[in-house]
Amino acid sequence: MIVQRLAGRLGLSERIFVAVVVALCVLVPLANLVFPPGSPFHVSNASVVLYGKWMTYALLALSLDLVWGYCGILSLGHGAFFALGGYAMGMYLMRSIGTRGVYGNAILPDFMVFLNWKELPYAWYFFDWFGYAMLMVMFVPGLLAFVLGWFAFRSRVTGVYLSIITQAVTFALQLSFFRNDMGFGGNNGLTDFKDLLGFPVQAQSTRAVLFALSALALLGGFAIAKAIVSSKLGLVLIAIRDAETRTRFLGYRVERFKLFVFVVSAVMAGIAGALYVPQVGIINPSEFSPANSIEAVIWVAVGGRGTLTGAALGAVLVNASKTWLTAALPTLWLFVLGALFILVTLFLPKGIVGTLGAWFADRRGKP
Amino acid sequence: MNRLPNFLAAIALVLAAFLCAAPSARAQTLDETLARFATDRFPDTARAVEEIARSGHPMALEIVEALTDGRLAWRPSDRRLYVIGADGATRAAETGKAEPDSEAAGLRRVRVNNPVRQTIAAALGVLRLNSADPGQRRVAAEAIMQSRDATQAPALEAALGRERDARVATAITLALAALRVVDPAQPESVRLAAIDALAERGSRDALVLLRSIPADAPAAIRARAERAAAGVERHLAILGGIQNLFFGLSLGSVLLLAAIGLAITFGVMGIINMAHGEMVMLGAYTTFVVQEVLRAHAPSLFDWSLLFALPLAFLVSGSVGIAIERTIIRYLYGRPLETLLATWGVSLALQQAVRTIFGSSNREVGNPAFMTGSFDLFGIALTWSRLWIVVFTIAVFAFLLFVIRYTDFGLRMRAVVQNRAMAGSVGIRTNWIDAFTFGLGSGIAGIAGVALSQIDNVSPNLGQGYIIDSFMVVVFGGVGSLWGTLVAALSLGVANKLLEPVAGAVLGKIAILVFIILFIQKRPRGLFAQKGRTAES
């Protein structure tokens, strides 16, 4: 029933989006597994991983759009939530290596043996249980978002101040994760994963399934985001974005609404990170880099903030260009990215989907 | 050179090497001593050092010094010893005469290890104690104090007897005290006096000596040493505090330098410029270019390179700033989040441009003579570069205050900031004031880049390292308050350096970040907040 209600509210671009993601979810793994290499329908293993990565980026963009596009909170720390989810997944993957590591230690991951540690740090307890690890994938980013949001929103830190704070937090996290003493592999991060729930992470079939899961997660994230923004709560979020003080004088506790959507969004970003890590095979502190977080912002801006499909589309478009350009003209990519930031904010503030949407609405309005 | 002496020397060497194992080797000549350097065995080298130190040979000091610097070499074919000058010229070790024809390529350096280095330190001590230069003699006395080689005591006593220079005499007295205080053979009164002498010196090595009195020493000596050590420790703690304070002020002035331009663009104008760090970077690269040009065309002016770089960096960063304001930022006034994104794009493009032109690796920016080295202030070693940066920062801050308070431009700028519409209606061209104010902030950032090129790696990423810190400083100090920025930068610098010994550099930095984040929660408008209805929007 909820699905029906939701489906009824979908606009054109949203219907197309759902159809495309569902199709990809089925077709990409099929094309990879069923058609042999050389067949025109074959999708290479490398492409499956690449597309899977884009799906997780799209989910990250979706989560960012939820807070920025709908509630006006420009978080420059979503990369941190993404990375924290990734680390939680990475810790599970490390623990499940077991005795197959270089040092063959059943409990301690290789890097701890290398650092001459004798005991597993408390933070790593229970991460051998998949269920617990998945709980942490959501809980840790959610908790960070809750604590950060609790303080920031209550003290009414808004606008660029909030952006700078989220960036500083991300930076502080990056510095901490670089330290070996933190117990998360320091500089090198977590890597050399063997298997996920018994399935080898490098295997073609596992990767195909991971892609499908990423696509499903994107759909799930979209459904949740859509449910939120089309509810009355969604109206409140946009109200906060457009006139925060007015919303407060209507009796809404702005900080609680912000906190809610910030935490939901952080959890979504964490899930995206958790799906990202087994596909790329590594998670290290560079994922916390403030530049990553702000790059995710431009995906949303390109696609169109305040449109869920735009965020996802922007993530895929920008990353596809990045993949293509860094291979073809590596020195050009940063110029292009820089130009994107400038041109989109100056000339395409609504993004692709937002601009197209306005154009269609205009045309329908005229005749 | 005929072959026979070579042959004999070789035999002598073999013999010497053989005899070396036996402690009964006696009756060396200088030749034998020198030959020991060429056996390529560490024990021989050590012995040779000891012997030559005692020999009184006119080249002795030079040989041992050359050995320390790795400039002592021997020729494998005839095992003759050479001293290589700092300029690469070779001289015979025995005579000190230049032998330009000996090919440096065929020479092998005499190697040293840690035991040999200890021997060298002691030998240098003796040799330098007899030097004609009082400075050398003082260094020698201090070296002996460090070495704690009791066998040097007679040499020290002899030196003290003929010493005329008061400072050198003090140094020798201290060295003697250091040797005597742990020497059980000395009478108690002598050892007590030695303790007092050490306590007066109050240095870390004195503390180590006082703490190393063996447990079997007489009770009176131990008690006195204990008291003296406690006193020295207090003294050292105070010195350490002062030193940390200086380091903190130095770091604080670096922060201030990086943030001060931002205090204008963000603090006063409210423009969030993520490319601020790149303005700093451009200043640093301007310095690099100026130095390259001077190196190529006017090397004699190299020491003045920073002076040339300052106005140029101001112009370069300032005009880039004005260009950014005119082409991008002015269309985004009132939309801070968009400004943030667009200027981030500018920062990416500027970084990549610099990377394309200058390459992505670090560029070498030299320190002019007045910026190099360090000096000693009450036992605290301070580097000139750090000190000059503190001075420079104060100058920049004063300059900025002057511009804002006392110039016509500053007056117009303040007018525009306070009431744009009114300023416009009295004939101020507000959009040009915006552009030039932004240019001023960017130019100041460029000037900061000149200074930071002296202490940091000049690479395309230079600016990225400062941007978050700079924003933190400005926000912490209170947006719109230059003095707030000053206080914030200095206090954060000092806090960071005071935390460092306790928590380590990275944790200290994290702690500071967390502190600022919490602080902003409590006082979102910073230390020197502007209160009132106008500040609310």
Place this chain on the structure above:
Amino acid sequence: MIGRKTTDALLYLDGVTVSFDGFRALNKLALLIAPGEMRAIVGPNGAGKTTMMDVITGKTRPDEGDVLFDGGEFDLTKLDEAAIAELGIGRKFQKPTVFESHTVEDNLRLALKAPRKVLPTLTARRNAEEKARIDELLATVKLDAQRRTPAGGLSHGQKQWLEIGMLLAQDPALLLVDEPVAGMTDAETFETAELLKRINRTHSVVVVEHDMAFVRELGVKVTVLHEGSVLAEGTIDQVSADERVVEVYLGR
């Protein structure tokens, strides 16, 4: 004297002082609003009118003084904006602030009296009762035709009315209305006065206004503020005749 009457007053301000960087925006301000009353507040620029609104609605905390609501039941200085709004004090801003990207209907829907907590708003459903209430409000503020128009597309006067409609949707005991007729035509001004009078039948209203013709139109008790405190109080004719008022305000 005032103290004994606290129990009667809907809104009670006494000795309220607010200063910004040494400038006293409010100076020992005392004001009483009876239940069901409509009061007009006038005063020159900087007299402290907006600051007084800020204090009542919890946006600004007074340095000292009492701000009590509902017969002394609630101390407003201890509550935040949302809590004060929920108590039943609605505010219309000087500059009309509506949610520009929401439709007129959604603007009203957000303002309607309903649970304001996070989860109830997430699960809230549209229902007939809500629709009826919105229809009624649209009729009151004459915006039926603009029901599905984004509020950003309304004219200035329509925005003012929409905001008043949102105030009504909240169904507050007390409405604070800041310069409701700024930028309106004479006809609109007249209609707004009529609207406020109608609203006053069921609500207490405080109107801050510059427009003396409008205040005269309302025909209610007038309080003149000057330099953060009350200079005069009475009918429009009484205060117009007051020499001090003429000097500081009307005389200009």
